[in-house]
Amino acid sequence: MAMALLLALAALCAAPAWAQSAGDPTPLQFRDAAEEQRLHALALELRCVMCQNQSLADSNAPIAHDLRREVLKLMREGRSDAQIKDYLVERYGEFVLYKPDVEPATWLLWFGPGLLLLAGAAVVYRIVRRRAHGGAAAAGAHAAEDEQEW
CATH class of the missing domain: 1.10.8.640 (Cytochrome C biogenesis protein)
Incomplete structure (x- = not known):
């Protein structure tokens, strides 16, 4: 019983290798x-x-x-x-x-990733610029409030 189980397991493990070699029965001769x-x-x-x-x-x-x-x-x-x-x-x-x-039908394939990268860089640049200007204005407003006397 154990021997039959061992043989079945060995056959199951060898099946992928056998299937792969069965797909190409004759290797190329150069x-x-x-x-x-x-x-x-x-x-x-x-x-x-x-x-x-x-x-x-x-x-x-x-x-x-x-x-x-x-x-x-x-x-x-x-x-x-x-x-x-x-x-x-x-x-x-x-x-x-x-x-x-590289021809008109494949321009998107060739240049699309670069265009997406440039678009992403432009968005990041605008966000950083907006925060930098907004942060300076907010700091100026807080300084102005501190200078006022009540």
């Missing part, structure tokens, strides 16, 4: 280290379309495995990195790029 480095560099610049916040290099989703194979195939066809990115953008949209091009 011709040389340069090809592997190029694929890895490209995969870091591309976003997994399923995970959304992981790069293609970091994702274990089945579609990420398929996309890495597709990128390797395109590399072996002689396409440049820019051509591969263009192909994936045409297929999946600008979302697939971690660093989309």
Whole structure:
């Protein structure tokens, strides 16, 4: 009984590792280290379309495995990195790029955080300025009250 329970527990613990390896039954075979480095560099610049916040290099989703194979195939066809990115953008949209091009459609994405930071700094500046002027006026009023004789 104890042995059966131990075997069941071991099988349960091994299930995630087995499921992960089952999603990618054949690892990528590279011709040389340069090809592997190029694929890895490209995969870091591309976003997994399923995970959304992981790069293609970091994702274990089945579609990420398929996309890495597709990128390797395109590399072996002689396409440049820019051509591969263009192909994936045409297929999946600008979302697939971690660093989309700066163009009118992506201005908010690129410049929005800076604008929000500037707006926040302006609000803080106005609040501090208002308190500084209000505090000086209040101090002056208290001094004037102390000088009056009754």
